[in-house]
Each structure stands twice: as structure tokens, then as C-alpha cells.
Amino acid sequence: MVPASTNTVPRSFLFVPGDSERKMAKAEVIKPDAIILDLEDAVAASRRETARGIVTSYLLGGAKQIQRWVRINPLHTDDSLRDLAAVIQGAPDGIVLPKTNSGADVSQLSSMLDVLEVREGVARGSVRIMPVATETAEAVFTLGTYRASSARLVGLTWGAEDLSAAVGATHNRRPDGTYDDLYRTARTLCLAGAKAAGVSAIETIWADFRDSAGLQADTVTARRLGFSGRMAIHPDQVAVIHEAFRPSSEELDYARRVIGAFANGEGAASLDGKMLDMPHMKQAQNIVAMAEKSEKKG
Ligand code: COA
């Protein structure tokens, strides 16, 4: 198996409808860290077979500087099997699995990938997995089950739209625009579930793609909470997301000072009259790691 950690987990995942070659070409110019070629909700059922062909050709021929992920259909559908049977020959970097119920779904997908990779002559274990882990009612109760699901698992993400449909809600936001409790809970448990599994937490989409200021503020909050990447639906969102995941120079300076305060090897230190111990050190190291990622990727 190729360890999943050998490639960095993207800060940005841009969704591209799997039947749009025009948008695939455009996405390459935008340079997100990853694209998600969608075979699920962004493609009409009547276009799915066409989309499979387009996505597979793209994977076989397209640029490889950005990670290429594919969102397949939910695992219980025949469409998911058709999706996988088509696309693995193109050696995608990963599969986004929608409407996941628990870690058991990830384990099942992982076994299917073993077979397909061997059949297609693709390195075994190379195709990674990121479930959309909050799209069914059951899924909300199983966010702690991903830990040993598969070595392919690199992140968990969440979604509010399918979850609201699943529980029979008419809306998922309050009149002031903030998410209702169920979706805030799902987001929080996604973050904790990802960290419990030792993988990245990836923030959901920001649907209002003309509202860059809202996206920026919301993504800065997500970073503060512990998310390290975000999915996007429109090219204009990619640069905003990258910027939001770049620590400010003040944050970076402070993080370096915190790390410096531990230089004598003791477990507790003081800086500017405040006590620091290991959690502060880890936070500082996270900031430095994120800054280095931004530096490397631009
Ligand atoms: N990826 C790549 N290119 C995209 C894109 C995307 N996700 N979204 C828009 N573009 C392109 C458009 O094709 C257009 O290019 P052009 O000028 O060469 O024609 C340009 O960016 C500007 O697009 P704009 O006119 O602002 O938006 P639109 O009305 O064409 O498209 C959406 C709006 C929402 C339909 C489109 O952004 C989209 O398809 N998003 C992804 C949807 C998706 O995959 N959803 C599933 C996950 S929730």
C-alpha cells in the first residue's frame, strides 16, 4: 500500500460537473490544489454515462499538476459501481464518497478499489478516499467510526444540503443566515471525527459564489476551528480559500516566538506574561506547517 500521507492534502477542492469539458479546461487555469470531477448531483441522470466517458478521458489525458478526485454516486447504487469501473483506469488521486453512513462504507470502497487498481495496473492503495460524512441521518451518529476504516482515508468533509433533505427539513438555515443546530452539530462532529481518525477536516462548500467576503470570513473561522481545506463550486472561490488558509505574518511571528519559548526543552514556558504549555506548542506548529504549505503552493 502507498501511504496516503505521501501527498499533501489539498487546501482547495474545486467541484467541476463531470459532463463539462469546458469547465475542466477552465479549472486547470485556476489551479486549485484539487478538482473534484463530479458524477453525482451536478450531473443529470440522463447524462451520467456521457459524464463517465468524459471524466475517464480527462483523467487519462489531462494535466497532472493538480490533484484529480472523482465524486462517485452513493455506494448502495449501481451507478457507483459503473462510476468506479470506468474511472480507475485513469488513476485518480482520490474518490469523494457521498452519502456515507459510517466508516464501514469507506472500508467497503477500499476493498473495491483494491480489485480495480490491480485490474487496471494502477498502484495498489494509491487512490485515496474522502467521504462526505454527514449527508444521511444515520451518518450523524457514526462520525467516530472512521479511525481504522482504511489507510486510503485522508480527510472527512460534510454537507448540509442532503442532510436537510434526509430529515425532511424545508431549510437548513435560520432567518439570520446561520446554520440550524443539526448542521452545526454535524460540522462539529465531522471535525472531531476527522481528528479522531487522524485525518484532515475539510470544510463544506459556500453556495453563494458571488459573496467572496462571506466566504473569506467563514473560511477564516473554519481554519481557526481546525479545518485545513475547503470545497469550492466556482473558480472565483479558489483564491479566496487559499488566502484564508494562509496564516497572517503576525500569526506566524507569534507562532515562531511560541516555539522559541520552548527552546530550553522544558514543558511549560512563559511569553508576554502568559503561561504556555504543550497545546500552545502544537497550535504554533500547526500555524507554521500551514504557512509552509501556503509558501510552497502559492
Ligand atoms: N469549474 C470550472 N469552471 C467553472 C466552474 C467550475 N466549478 N463554475 C463556473 N465555471 C466557469 C464558467 O464555465 C465560466 O467560464 P466561461 O466564461 O469560459 O464560460 C466562468 O467560470 C464564469 O462562470 P459564471 O458565469 O460566473 O458561472 P456559471 O453561471 O457559468 O456557473 C454554476 C454557475 C454554479 C453552474 C457553476 O459554477 C458550477 O457548475 N459549479 C459547480 C457545480 C457542482 O459541481 N456542484 C456539485 C457540488 S455541490
Ligand code: MG
Ligand atoms: Mg449532494
